Amino acid sequence: MSVNIAIIRFPGSNCEFDIEEAIGKLGANAHIVWHQEHDLSGFDGVIIPGGFAHGDYLRCGAIARFSPVMDAVTRLARSGGPVLGICNGFQVLTEAGLLPGALMRNAGLRFVCETVEVEVTSNHSPLTSQVALGTRLRLPVNHGEGNFTCDEATLAEIESGGQVVLRYVDNPNGSLNDIAGISNREGNVVGLMPHPERAFDLVVGSDDGVPLLASFVRFVEEHVASHVAVGRA
Amino acid sequence: MSITDITELISKDARHVPLGLLDKEYGSIIEVLGRVPTDVELAMYSVMWSEHCSYKSSRIHLRRLPTKADHVLVGPGENAGVIDAGDGVAVALRIESHNHPSFIEPYQGAATGVGGILRDIFTMGARPIALMDPLFVGPLEDAQSRYLLDGIVRGVGGYGNSVGVPTVGGQITFDRCYERNPLVNVFCLGVLPIDRLVLGQASGVGNLCVLLGSRTGRDGIGGVSVLASAGFREDEGGAKRPSVQVGDPYEEKRLIEACLELLDAKLVVGIQDLGGAGLACATSETAARGGVGMDVDVLAVPRREPGMSAVEVMTSESQERMLAIITPSSLDQVLEVCRRWEIEATVIATVTGADESGVGHLRILDGPDGPVLADVPARSLADEAPLYDRPMLEPANLDERRDTGPANALVSSDYSEDLKSMLVDPAWIYRQYDHQLFVNTIFGPGDADATLLRLAGPGISHTRKGLAMSSDANAAWCAVDPRRGTRATVAESALNVSATGATPMALVNCLNFGNPEHPQVMWELSETVDGMAEACSALSIPVVGGNVSLYNESAGRDIDPTPTVAVVGLIDSVVRRPPSIGWIARDRIILLGERSANVGGSRWARDVHGVRTGQIDEVDLAKHKVLCEFVAQLVREEAGAEVAPGLVHGIHTVGDGGLGVALAEMSVASGVGCEIDEIVDHRELFSESVSRAVIATGRADELISRARSMGIAAIAVGVAQGDRMRVSQLVDIGLDELSSRFHDRIERALGEIASH
Numbered sequence: 001m002s003v004n005i006a007i008i009r010f011p012g013s014n015c016e017f018d019i020e021e022a023i024g025k026l027g028a029n030a031h032i033v034w035h036q037e038h039d040l041s042g043f044d045g046v047i048i049p050g051g052f053a054h055g056d057y058l059r060c061g062a063i064a065r066f067s068p069v070m071d072a073v074t075r076l077a078r079s080g081g082p083v084l085g086i087c088n089g090f091q092v093l094t095e096a097g098l099l100p101g102a103l104m105r106n107a108g109l110r111f112v113c114e115t116v117e118v119e120v121t122s123n124h125s126p127l128t129s130q131v132a133l134g135t136r137l138r139l140p141v142n143h144g145e146g147n148f149t150c151d152e153a154t155l156a157e158i159e160s161g162g163q164v165v166l167r168y169v170d171n172p173n174g175s176l177n178d179i180a181g182i183s184n185r186e187g188n189v190v191g192l193m194p195h196p197e198r199a200f201d202l203v204v205g206s207d208d209g210v211p212l213l214a215s216f217v218r219f220v221e222e223h224v225a226s227h228v229a230v231g232r233a
Numbered sequence: 234m235s236i237t238d239i240t241e242l243i244s245k246d247a248r249h250v251p252l253g254l255l256d257k258e259y260g261s262i263i264e265v266l267g268r269v270p271t272d273v274e275l276a277m278y279s280v281m282w283s284e285h286c287s288y289k290s291s292r293i294h295l296r297r298l299p300t301k302a303d304h305v306l307v308g309p310g311e312n313a314g315v316i317d318a319g320d321g322v323a324v325a326l327r328i329e330s331h332n333h334p335s336f337i338e339p340y341q342g343a344a345t346g347v348g349g350i351l352r353d354i355f356t357m358g359a360r361p362i363a364l365m366d367p368l369f370v371g372p373l374e375d376a377q378s379r380y381l382l383d384g385i386v387r388g389v390g391g392y393g394n395s396v397g398v399p400t401v402g403g404q405i406t407f408d409r410c411y412e413r414n415p416l417v418n419v420f421c422l423g424v425l426p427i428d429r430l431v432l433g434q435a436s437g438v439g440n441l442c443v444l445l446g447s448r449t450g451r452d453g454i455g456g457v458s459v460l461a462s463a464g465f466r467e468d469e470g471g472a473k474r475p476s477v478q479v480g481d482p483y484e485e486k487r488l489i490e491a492c493l494e495l496l497d498a499k500l501v502v503g504i505q506d507l508g509g510a511g512l513a514c515a516t517s518e519t520a521a522r523g524g525v526g527m528d529v530d531v532l533a534v535p536r537r538e539p540g541m542s543a544v545e546v547m548t549s550e551s552q553e554r555m556l557a558i559i560t561p562s563s564l565d566q567v568l569e570v571c572r573r574w575e576i577e578a579t580v581i582a583t584v585t586g587a588d589e590s591g592v593g594h595l596r597i598l599d600g601p602d603g604p605v606l607a608d609v610p611a612r613s614l615a616d617e618a619p620l621y622d623r624p625m626l627e628p629a630n631l632d633e634r635r636d637t638g639p640a641n642a643l644v645s646s647d648y649s650e651d652l653k654s655m656l657v658d659p660a661w662i663y664r665q666y667d668h669q670l671f672v673n674t675i676f677g678p679g680d681a682d683a684t685l686l687r688l689a690g691p692g693i694s695h696t697r698k699g700l701a702m703s704s705d706a707n708a709a710w711c712a713v714d715p716r717r718g719t720r721a722t723v724a725e726s727a728l729n730v731s732a733t734g735a736t737p738m739a740l741v742n743c744l745n746f747g748n749p750e751h752p753q754v755m756w757e758l759s760e761t762v763d764g765m766a767e768a769c770s771a772l773s774i775p776v777v778g779g780n781v782s783l784y785n786e787s788a789g790r791d792i793d794p795t796p797t798v799a800v801v802g803l804i805d806s807v808v809r810r811p812p813s814i815g816w817i818a819r820d821r822i823i824l825l826g827e828r829s830a831n832v833g834g835s836r837w838a839r840d841v842h843g844v845r846t847g848q849i850d851e852v853d854l855a856k857h858k859v860l861c862e863f864v865a866q867l868v869r870e871e872a873g874a875e876v877a878p879g880l881v882h883g884i885h886t887v888g889d890g891g892l893g894v895a896l897a898e899m900s901v902a903s904g905v906g907c908e909i910d911e912i913v914d915h916r917e918l919f920s921e922s923v924s925r926a927v928i929a930t931g932r933a934d935e936l937i938s939r940a941r942s943m944g945i946a947a948i949a950v951g952v953a954q955g956d957r958m959r960v961s962q963l964v965d966i967g968l969d970e971l972s973s974r975f976h977d978r979i980e981r982a983l984g985e986i987a988s989h
Contacts, residue, residue, distance in 0.1 A: 011487050011575060014397030017691040018672050034573075052395045055483025108985070111390050111665045142667050144394075198669050203687070203810055205674075 002029045003220045006043040008073065008089075010035040010053035010064050015086065015197065019049045022197040022209070026217045035067040045082040045126075045220035046073050048089030050142070050195060060088060060103065060145045061095035070096055082126040082220045083189040087143055090181070090191030099184055099191050100158060101150035103143075107174025111144040115206060117169040118180045118194060124162040125183035125190035126219035127212050137208035139194035141172055141180075146193040148175040148182070161185055166192055188223075190216075239263050248272070252279035252455075258619055265613045273597050273607040276544040277614055280455070280510035281517060284783055287618030290749040291781040294762045302775040304738060312353040312433050312506065313423075314777025316739045318803060322693055323427045324700065325359035328420040328743045328799050330782035334477040335417040339384025343417050344392035344480040348552050350421040351398060352506030355489050356555065358431040358496045359423025362671055362690040364393050366403040366419050367704045367797045368662075369745075371412030373982035378407070381415045383983065389419070390665040395482035396489070400666035401677055402684035404704055405659050408839075410712075413787035418743045420704055420799045424690045429496050433505035435519040435527060435558045435584050440502055442516070442527065442582035443567060446488045446554040449512070450537035453478035453550025464748050464786035484553040491574035492555060497692075498570070500563045507554040513547045513614065515556040516582060517595050520611035526585035526593035527611065532600045533581045543597060543606050558584065625759055626752035633846065634713050637833030640847035641916060648915050648963045651841050652893045656901075656975040661983075675699060681813035682729040682886045688803070697873070699807040701735035703800055707889060708793035710834050710921075713848045715757045715794045718834075719764030721923045724852045726800040727772050728886050731861040732926060734811050734868035735802030740769060742779040742798045747791020749783045757794040765796065771854035772861070774800060804865075806873030815903035816883040816929030816953040822907060823933060824892070824950050825940055826860060826925030830916040836890050837919035850922040856944070857924045863943050864926055867936075880936060883929035891919040892950075893964070895927050900958045901972045909951035909960040918963055929953055 005023055009016045009032050016032050023030035033040070035053075040046065053064035064070070070092075077083045077098050085093040093099040106112055120128050120135045150158070155176065158164055166181035173193070181192030196209030239260045243249075249259040252275065262270050262278050270278065284290060300308040306323055307315035313327035331346025347364060354361045366389050371378030382405075393400045398421070435442070495501050503523065505515045512534070520527040531543045537551070559567055564580070571578035587593045595614065597607035610617075628634070645651050663678035676685040683703035689695040705726040710718030727737045744761060747754040758781075769776055785792040816822065832838050833847025868884060871877050883903065885895045892912065900906050912918050930936045933949050940947035951960075956968045980986045 011490075012395075012397075012483055014486070014670060018670070021672070051397060052483065052486070055395065055481075055486075057483065111394060111667075113394075113667050113669065114664055140669050142394075142669060195669070198672050200672060203675055203807060204669075204672055205810070 002027060003044040003217065003224055004029045004031060004042060005045045005047060005220060006031055006033040006040055008033055008035060008046065008048045008069055010067060012053045012055050013049055013051035015050035015195065019047055019086065019197045022200050022213055023217065026214055028217045028220065033069065035069045037069050038072060040072040040076055044224045046076055048085040048092050050087035050089060053088055053092060061091035064092045065096040074098065077189050080186065080188050082216065082223055084127060084216055085191035086195060087193055090193055091145065093189065093191045098189050099182060100154050101148055101182065103145050104147040104149050105145050106147050112172050113142040114172065115140045116172050116194065118166045119169055120165065121167050122162040122165045124187040125165045126188065126216045127181065127190045127192065128165045128215060129219050130215035131211050136169065138199065138206045139196060139208055140198040141194045143193055146173040146175065148179040150176065158182055165190060242269060248275055249279065252276065253283060254279050258282060261619060266609065271607055273543050273547060274609055276548050277513040277607065280513055280548050281614040282618040286510050286514060288781055289618050290621050290623050290783060291758060292620055293622050294759050295779065297762055297766050298776040299766060299770050300776050305775050305777055306430065309776065309778050312356045314739060314741060315357060315430060316777065317427065318688060320696060321427050322688065323425050323430060324801065325354050325357045325423045325425065326739065326741050326801055327353045327778050328418055328741045328797065329780045330743050330745055331417045331419065332415065332745065332782050332785055335385055336381065336413065336415055338477045339381045340388040340391065341477055341479050343385040343388030345478045345552055346417050346419045347389055347392040348480045348482065348485050349508045350419045351396065351485060352508065352555065354421045354423035355492055356433060356504050356506045358429035359425040360493060360690050360692065361398045361421050361423040362673065363422040363686060363702065364398055364400040364419060365684065365702065365704045365799065366400060367706055368403065369406045369408065369411045369416035369795060372407050372409055373979065375412055378412060379983055385415065385417055386662050386665055392480055392482045394667045396486045397670060399668050399670040399674065401668045401674055401686065402702060402704060403678065405662060406706065408708065410708065410793045414785050414792055416745050416785065416795060418797045420741065422702060422801065424688065424693045426693065431496055431501060431504055433519055433522060434503040435523040435525050436502055437560065438525065438584055438586045440558050440560055440584040441564060441580045442584065443557045443559055444534060444554060444579050444581045445491065445557055445571060445576055447481065447484050447551055448535045448537045448577065449546055449549045450551045451541065451545055451549060454545060454548055464784045478550050478552050480552050487574045487576055488553055488555060491571055491576045494570050495557065495567060500567050501557050501559055503558040505556050507556060509550060511547065511549045517611045517614035519556065519558060520593050520595055521615035524587060524593055526587060526595060527582050528585050528596045528598060529582040530601050531597050531606065532603065533579055535577055535579055543599060547597060623749055623755045624752045625756040627756050628753050635848045637831055637847040640833045640835065640838040640844050641831060643838060643842045643844060645841065645915065648918065649966050651837060652897060652964055653966065653974040655836060655840060655890050655894055656897060657978045658976045660976065661979040675807060675810055676733060676813060682732040685733040697806040697808060699735065699804040701730045701733040701802040701804060703729035704797060705729065706795050706797040708795040709839055709845065710849050711761065711796060712793035713834055713846065715760040716764035717848060717851060719761045719796050720768040720854065721849055721852050722796060723765055723768035723772065723798055724854065724857050725886065725888050725923045726798050727774060727861050728924065728926065730800045730802035731865040732868060732884050732886050733804065734865050734872045735804040736865060737772065737774045737800050737802045739777045740774045740798055740800050741777060742796060744779065744781045745785055745792065745795040745797065746783050747786045751791060754791055761794055761796045768854060772858050804869060804872065808873055809877065811868045811872035812881045812883050814883065814885045815899055816905060817903065818905045818954055820882050820929040820931055820953040821933035821949050822909065822951045822953060823928045823930060823936055823947055824925060825928060825945055825947050827922065827946050828917060829920040829922035830914065831922060832916045832919050835919050835921045852924050859943055860924055860945055863940065863945055880932055881928055881930055885927045887925040887927060888923060889921065891921050893918040897958055897971055899927065900968060901975050904968065905953050906955040906957045906968050907951055907953050908955065911948060911950035912960050912963065915963055918960060
């Protein structure tokens, strides 16, 4: 049975079709869900794609967190459901308090679109649970506000808790401790600035995004299986 | 009314002067109407008959361009050209300039240039999937030019990234002729299922015209007339700032999605974007195309501020607005789609029938049953602007300017230093642009001679087909001989597209010129059109659209003639990344095409020695076509075959900067140096004779014999190896230095990394 993954579409999202195609290729059912939906029952996992939700006005993700769908995303996350935020989706998850820290303007104050190398530094997330530690991946980044920051206590906590799941090899945006992606303490919510869905075919330069998104789909499947098992017990 | 009556009227009434209309144009308006125009009528004529909207100086010439081919679905005259890409998919393309606004306010000028061209594409029913931005600014040594470059790039990125359309290519030219008159050209391409194709046409008496998107404000009033259709005097820029529009990419993004949804649901009869000349343009053009009339209730137009006059409402160039013509029965559904996308939608006009003589009238009413503020034949605004055959004059000193003698007598003491000084990596620009969205980008900016995308997009599924595009311009070639220079420009663009394996299918042009009231500028324009017509006919590339930007002058000095072309091509099968700029160690380096020792018109002569005279070699268009087909065939074999033949490892066309720059870029891209022993002197190193390509191969004999069997000259010039670029007797540069000079040029000039 294929799992059902909701891809949240805000006005201003723009990567929803790209991630939909990638998830579809991995054998899961991807459904684009409008931001005014209140109900995500029937979905086994959620992806918040890249783009400029609500124009990123005020501050990236700051308006999106008030979209009606975010209550349902929060409920799913709190109940252990897998949630992935990519780029703008990562920003939305930090604004919504589902991930720690914040994303500031890039050091140098310029938008950066290029392919960079990242290293998998923890398996404690849906995105990296199936990928060997130390694996280096070439992934595109595309953002003006990808400079991760947080207070010292939070940094100590996420570092010691294995919540830093991806680190830049050559930091493109000034991110604290070269952080490219983090998970929550429970390990079911993950956000990253690079775009794994843009590295899905060698013809466009890299397919290094495949193991990450395959890991996410697998995590969703296992989550469903464990719930079904619990339900039957 | 008699001529003397009209003359007398004009002498008493000078309302037309500040609007940029000439006495004789005012006379024509009186003649059309048979009376003195109202203020609203006069304002509408002044914007619709502006140079920018009416092409009144250039139309007479543009007719000479070849525009037809079996695959052309929509040619020039609509909002965008459309070609059939096969399998039920069409491609819409257009290029426009936003030059004057970008000098006054670089960020907003460039940003709204992007916004405007996007609307031209999605108004055809196409989803925009690619932008390219050919930019032309003054030298990096000039502080104002650096400021303009920074603002323009931030503007293109700020709008394009946020609106969700990748900027996948472009070009940057630095030249002193663009000081105080930068050029910002923006190309956009969209894809659509052929059955979604829609035209900007009103039809059906009783149908409703719905204004979608932003409210109408006082921004951009007179943008097309007082701003885009006049040059800049000294220090005038600031005073014209209120004529620059302000963009909102988020509004545009929602507008794109809402319009495509309306079109998919077949809720729209016709649709037109609002750009230059605002509502006056959109209402008169849609009515004129459909041969109908229109009653506009100007009070119904939602406004940003109170107290706006009907003149202001009808001529405002507020951005992010569209006019959709719909049947009354679909209004509720249209409003529902717009509500969901948070797009304001207001019925502002009704389609009316033509009068007894078949003329559709555009009437502007102050309230649904209010007084008539304007009543003019729609066609007279849209299609009947004056047509000028302006005087042309060939420059007196042509022979002197074309003489290649002085350039070819130049020598330098250090050709390595010359070469290093000519390297510019545009990565600083394109790193600030999303160039990957939709995951179609096989070759993005900097990767190859042209951009190569998968032919796909949301709603258009992937096939193996690819879409290539290249934008090219070389004003230095055209300044000396606009006709020959334009032929070479078209040839270069076609070869760039061919170098990715694609067959050129269509061309759009953006003709950036000086003041058309200068006879020499009109001569340049006319020669350019002829050169373009000759090259496009010879290479079988139809011109499907264009834009003319005149009055590019500052303080009385015209820019060099700058015809920008963008060629789009198709390739049937891309299963792997084709060879591009680069090589692998031990490759033999082959030069295809004729050798040349002419540096006339070259960047070396111009930038290193300040010599701007001397023309480039003539392109043999028949031979050039064979070369294009040959390189496309070679690359197609590598890209599309089940097993790649592996004959070609790298390819790079020779253009700006000549063989020297081409070889340096291939060295930098691959990280492997080269040893070149077949370049006889510095002239051959820097000659910009087009119709040439460098190919890297492991099987030189096979490649050379294949080329020669097609009648194409081919010689081995050297070998890829080592960590230095060496050209015997001329150049010896370590790869590290070559690389840093290439990559860091713009950042150093902007002070973002320390100068060396």
